Ligand SMILES: Nc1ccn([C@@H]2O[C@H](COP(=O)(O)OP(=O)(O)OP(=O)(O)O)[C@@H](O)[C@H]2O)c(=O)n1
């Protein structure tokens with residue numbers, strides 16, 4: 252059976268041609284970067300590359316990137332290898348840059364156009380999809396976010412700024428880009444703009460010629476990079492650490508493990524009360540925040556730590572973790588010894604560690620194993636412990 256290719260060809264022909272203008276001709280002065288912010292590195296790539304790649308992946312072409320005069324080399328480097336990208340030089344204001352870009356696109360005769368700030372790199376396929384879908388039914392579409400804080404007008408008072416009239420946040424939205432339009436209409440709107448002042452964005456230009464602007468849900472990730480703080484790397488959401496410790500078993504010592512005293516013929520000797528499990532846990536917590544190890548904080552040579560309870564070390568590690576902006580996600584401790592049997596003490600150990608750290612016992616696991624009578628633990632010469640922790644950013 253032969254395939255009817257004519258209707259498929261017609262459908263392809265009927266698909267709207269969607270172009271983009273990505274404005275990247277500003278100076279980005281407030282960002283305080285060595286380069287204009289749109290070419291500075293952010294999360295491993297130049298800022299402008301993030302959204303241009305997202306547009307190219309969504310099948311948008313051509314993508315006209317509007318750049319500052321003399322920035323061709325920078326732009327070529329930042330956008331190398333992305334299909335459908337072209338450059339043109341922008342104007343003194345954002346609005347002039349958009350207008351210049353729209354005029355240049357005339358030769359491509361696009362049906363629709365997305366106008367986007369290069370300074371908003373967090374452009375997801377979801378946002379592009381929502382905007383383009385809504386444009387099938389609308390004259391223009393913009394992504395917006397609700398306002399969560401209460402709002403008030405700013406006024407100059409006699410001795411500094413004072414609160415003016417409150418504003419109803421329910422009636423207001425924060426406006427983002429990309430903003431989507433039918434190409435001929437937004438070009439006409441820009442050509443007709445007659446106010447001496449620039450519009451805040453292209454939706455305002457479109458509204459000025461009477462176009463209705465539809466709203467779709469924006470994305471917090473589309474935040475406009477503006478200040479130097481936007482370029483500072485944020486702390487990782489999760490950090491992990493491991494710890495390991497060994498102490499010798501001797502007669503005549505008390506045996507402390509995970510903060511509880513266990514009746515046994517032998518006890519551990521060494522630093523402090525020689526609670527090998529707490530020492531491993533402290534090292535794991537310190538390791539996770541890059542804060543050295545237990546010996547650096549509590550030198551074994553310092554007599555003030557002789558015989559003290561290891562609880563103090565754990566409290567200290569917990570405070571350092573909190574000061575670094577993290578909390579304990581979970582801790583997993585394994586104690587390696589032939590005897591005593593630790594199963595009967597497991598829940599008490601978890602509860603005590605949780606109490607010292609002021610966390611839910613559910614986030615602490617205590618396990619025990621033997622080494623099948625092999626090695627120093629197998630011969631009951633000592634007890635070893637290892638710990639792994641996961642810290643979560645608060
Ligand atoms: N003459 C201009 C001014 C701005 N933009 C672009 O418009 C977007 C939004 O502008 P903004 O983030 O405020 O950037 P700048 O104006 O460059 O920032 P600043 O005010 O800190 O200098 C940016 O992608 C910017 O590159 C532009 O193409 N042409």
Ligand SMILES: C[C@](O)(CO)[C@H](O)COP(=O)(O)O
Pocket residue numbers: 345368426427428451452453475
């Ligand atoms: C277009 C815009 O990103 C919408 O929020 C914003 O208005 C651009 O602001 P700028 O100060 O002109 O860069």
